[in-house]
Amino acid sequence: MQARPRRRRLLRWLLIAPLLFALLTVLQVLSLRFIDPPMSAFMVGRHIEAIGAGDWSYRTHYAWRDLEAIAPALPVSLVAAEDQNFASHHGFDFKAIEKARAHNQRMLERAAKRGTPVKRLRGASTISQQTAKNMFLWRGRSWMRKGLEAWYTVLIETLWSKHRILEVYANVAEFGDGTYGAQAAAVRFFNRNADKLTPAQAARLAAVLPNPRRYDAGHPGPYVQKRSAAIQRQANHLGGSAWLRALD
Structure with a gap:
């Protein structure tokens, strides 16, 4: 009998947690519109x-x-x-992303033919993305961090x-x-x-x-x-x- 209430509480928490996260991060970013970090x-x-x-x-x-x-x-x-x-995009420069992807693919293919490592790949992060990453996130690479970077980028572009x-x-x-x-x-x-x-x-x-x-x-x-x-x-x-x- 206790299993059902426990499952309901877990389900309720799974529904509430994303809303709490969204609310807290919105308040976090909104406050920094007026407060210097x-x-x-x-x-x-x-x-x-x-x-x-x-x-x-x-x-x-x-x-x-x-x-x-x-x-x-x-x-x-x-x-x-x-x-x-920067002045015209809304946080993500999709043309630059595509150009960087094509450039990096060429560099990887050439490096593979030569049997040497790639010296320098091209990035396409906008200043908005860099700001989100520097202000709110940690160093490193992961899908979770990229997802949070995208979320914070949307927030600062919307609220700042x-x-x-x-x-x-x-x-x-x-x-x-x-x-x-x-x-x-x-x-x-x-x-x-x-x-x-x-x-x-x-x-x-x-x-x-x-x-x-x-x-x-x-x-x-x-x-x-x-x-x-x-x-x-x-x-x-x-x-x-x-x-x-x-x-x-």
């Missing part, structure tokens, strides 16, 4: 990783700056480097303005190990505040993404120099600071 999930995860490795000297460098207190060259460079359709998405991303993106956001990166690599970044410096910061622990914006190698020059050209093509003023 004190940290991100990636910051917390990196700190735990450092402690686990016995690196007790590790420090997170992060200082929030409103988008208006960041040189316009940086957010425009981020768009030029990572998501040139494009201006807010770009503002949060410019503040939580990792530009060096333990260095998050425009202000901390500007101070670390160029000894200046974020509002004083030059277009060349902004392009170098954008160029190290998405491998900021491998590349150094302060002492750029040939790859970062070449990529930052291309980013500057593309930023100018977008319209520079005029593009940012037209956003939203």
Whole structure:
């Protein structure tokens, strides 16, 4: 006789749990439309990783700056480097995804013929997806994480303005190990505040993404120099600071 009530409670919980999750995540994302985040999930995860490795000297460098207190060259460079359709898509750039899939397939086939590993595959994550991942999720790859990334991407695209998405991303993106956001990166690599970044410096910061622990914006190698020059050209093509003023 007790089995039926137990099954009913389990069924009720299975029905209620997704609704609770949806409600809590909506409130979480909605609150960050108005509240500047004190940290991100990636910051917390990196700190735990450092402690686990016995690196007790590790420090997170992060200082929030409103988008208006960041040189316009940086957010425009981020768009030029990572998501040139940012202003027009709704969180997912399906044309870019298809292009990346076709490119990666060609690279895999060529590598298989040569018998060598693939050097670099192309990604197609938008700035909205990157913001969702950095703010709310953990590092790694899994279907569960990709599903949550898609869910949070939909939420921030629905509940935040494009201006807010770009503002949060410019503040939580990792530009060096333990260095998050425009202000901390500007101070670390160029000894200046974020509002004083030059277009060349902004392009170098954008160029190290998405491998900021491998590349150094302060002492750029040939790859970062070449990529930052291309980013500057593309930023100018977008319209520079005029593009940012037209956003939203």
